[in-house]
Amino acid sequence: MIEEPSHPSHDEPGSDAGQGLWQACVEQLAQELPELQFNTWIKPLVAQVEPDLSKVTLFVANRFKLDWIRAQYAGRISAILEGLYGQSIPLELALAQRESVVRKYIPPQPAAQPEPAAAPESAPAAAEENGSGPFRSRLNPALTFDSLVEGTANRMARSAAMHVAASPGHLYNPLFIYGGVGLGKTHLVHAVGNKLLADKPDAKVLYIHAEQFVSDVVKAYQRRTFDDFKARYHSLDLLLIDDVQFFANKDRTQEEFFNAFEALLAKKSHIVMTSDTYPKGLANIHERLVSRFDSGLTVAIEPPELEMRVAILINKARAENADMPEEVAFFVAKNVRSNVRELEGALRKILAYSRFNQKEVSIQLAREALRDLLSIQNRQISVENIQKTVADYYKIKVADMYSKKRPASIARPRQIAMYLAKELTQKSLPEIGELFGGRDHTTVLHAVRKIAGERQQLTELNQQLHVLEQTLKG
Numbered sequence: 489m490i491e492e493p494s495h496p497s498h499d500e501p502g503s504d505a506g507q508g509l510w511q512a513c514v515e516q517l518a519q520e521l522p523e524l525q526f527n528t529w530i531k532p533l534v535a536q537v538e539p540d541l542s543k544v545t546l547f548v549a550n551r552f553k554l555d556w557i558r559a560q561y562a563g564r565i566s567a568i569l570e571g572l573y574g575q576s577i578p579l580e581l582a583l584a585q586r587e588s589v590v591r592k593y594i595p596p597q598p599a600a601q602p603e604p605a606a607a608p609e610s611a612p613a614a615a616e617e618n619g620s621g622p623f624r625s626r627l628n629p630a631l632t633f634d635s636l637v638e639g640t641a642n643r644m645a646r647s648a649a650m651h652v653a654a655s656p657g658h659l660y661n662p663l664f665i666y667g668g669v670g671l672g673k674t675h676l677v678h679a680v681g682n683k684l685l686a687d688k689p690d691a692k693v694l695y696i697h698a699e700q701f702v703s704d705v706v707k708a709y710q711r712r713t714f715d716d717f718k719a720r721y722h723s724l725d726l727l728l729i730d731d732v733q734f735f736a737n738k739d740r741t742q743e744e745f746f747n748a749f750e751a752l753l754a755k756k757s758h759i760v761m762t763s764d765t766y767p768k769g770l771a772n773i774h775e776r777l778v779s780r781f782d783s784g785l786t787v788a789i790e791p792p793e794l795e796m797r798v799a800i801l802i803n804k805a806r807a808e809n810a811d812m813p814e815e816v817a818f819f820v821a822k823n824v825r826s827n828v829r830e831l832e833g834a835l836r837k838i839l840a841y842s843r844f845n846q847k848e849v850s851i852q853l854a855r856e857a858l859r860d861l862l863s864i865q866n867r868q869i870s871v872e873n874i875q876k877t878v879a880d881y882y883k884i885k886v887a888d889m890y891s892k893k894r895p896a897s898i899a900r901p902r903q904i905a906m907y908l909a910k911e912l913t914q915k916s917l918p919e920i921g922e923l924f925g926g927r928d929h930t931t932v933l934h935a936v937r938k939i940a941g942e943r944q945q946l947t948e949l950n951q952q953l954h955v956l957e958q959t960l961k962g
């Protein structure tokens with residue numbers, strides 16, 4: 489947990505081991521972050537590590553920076569420290585208020601420290617500046633088609649996106665991409681923008697998160713600058729807008745987005761949207777907008793399958809010039825199943841652990857580096873837990889999971905629970921059958937195949953399974 493004390497608790501810097509730990513963390517961040525972000529936010533941080541490594545306090549020059557670091561980097565810093573040390577270390581952020589503290593912890597800088605290039609509500613500058621000229625696309629150049637591993641889970645979305653990038657304004661307009669968290673939706677829309685800009689550097693491309701769009705509408709409203717707002721949005725060649733579920737209940741924003749949408753489609757500009765659900769599943773968004781969202785092509789991104797997870801791990805390790813033996817990639821991929829962001833987190837932990845302890849990456853090392861994550865998984869996802877969660881969700885009795893009753897209202901949730909038991913636990917088919925009232929393994933296999941097949945076809949079932957998976961994974 490991150491707390492925010494008003495004063496630093498000690499005046500003494502931490503031990504050498506503590507500073508070594510912090511240095512290792514900084515080095516890791518230097519590898520992960522674009523240079524500008526690193527220099528702006530991480531480099532100026534001054535850390536005080538308690539000698540017994542019981543706490544790390546980061547001193548930040550002002551409140552603006554403190555809020556930004558807390559929102560953007562504190563979680564990652566905690567995770568890296570935990571990965572390096574092997575257990576979590578409380579992280580505190582404090583204002584470097586006192587002169588003595590500032591003098592003691594902040595080494596004299598030859599030049600002025602870089603000021604943040606953007607206000608907190610905007611995307612970091614490094615991700616914003618892309619392409620030439622005054623127009624800022626806000627694209628992250630690292631998120632390309634090349635760095636996006638293809639698999640069954642994203643094949644359709646990826647090929648539709650490539651099609652749009654190659655000839656925007658034609659087919660699949662708008663392109664609506666939906667899926668659970670951390671599955672690569674943002675990556676994919678950036679890839680579309682980057683590809684178009686690579687082919688046509690003068691194209692007006694804008695990537696924006698829906699929350700930023702809401703905030704732009706509010707600003708235009710307060711400052712009475714709707715003409716500028718319209719000139720900006722309505723002149724785009726490609727609008728990439730992320731997480732449109734955030735428009736829920738924002739009437740004014742929805743109206744402005746509707747206007748922009750109509751204007752862009754009329755001039756054959758392309759719109760690519762992402763969301764955590766399919767258009768008709770969106771809550772509190774006007775029907776006329778929902779039907780527009782669905783009027784081009786709607787495609788899902790599914791959680792990656794095992795082979796895709798392995799390929800992603802190997803690719804990402806390679807990108808970091810690290811060696812990830814295939815057997816280790818399989819071990820990690822088998823244990824981290826939910827989404828790519830978690831997979832990346834696991835990989836970072838393993839690589840940091842390996843560097844810090846100067847040991848080669850092996851299954852044993854991965855097991856150590858991920859022991860918290862693995863124990864949480866083993867603790868939380870049991871077949872009993874799945875049975876209870878599914879029974880609650882479909883409002884049937886847990887006892888019906890083991891009963892011989894056959895009405896569809898009971899048999900179907902039971903099959904769903906069997907499917908989830910196979911997906912989310914290490915249990916074999918006979919073991920699962922046993923836990924479902926002594927059923928034969930062929931009954932379990934039938935349920936697993938049936939639900940897996942229907943999941944591909946039925947959007948509503950897919951959505952329900954996403955919810956159940958997220959609930960079970962905590």
Ligand SMILES: Nc1ncnc2c1ncn2[C@@H]1O[C@H](COP(=O)(O)OP(=O)(O)OP(=O)(O)O)[C@@H](O)[C@H]1O
Binds near residue numbers: 638668673675676828
């Ligand atoms: N197929 C893939 N190949 C390589 N990297 C991937 C792939 N899918 C996702 N990633 C990486 O996983 C991370 C999470 O992806 P991303 O942010 O695009 O997810 P998202 O679906 O937009 O999630 P959210 O809904 O939480 O915003 C990113 O670092 C992204 O580059």
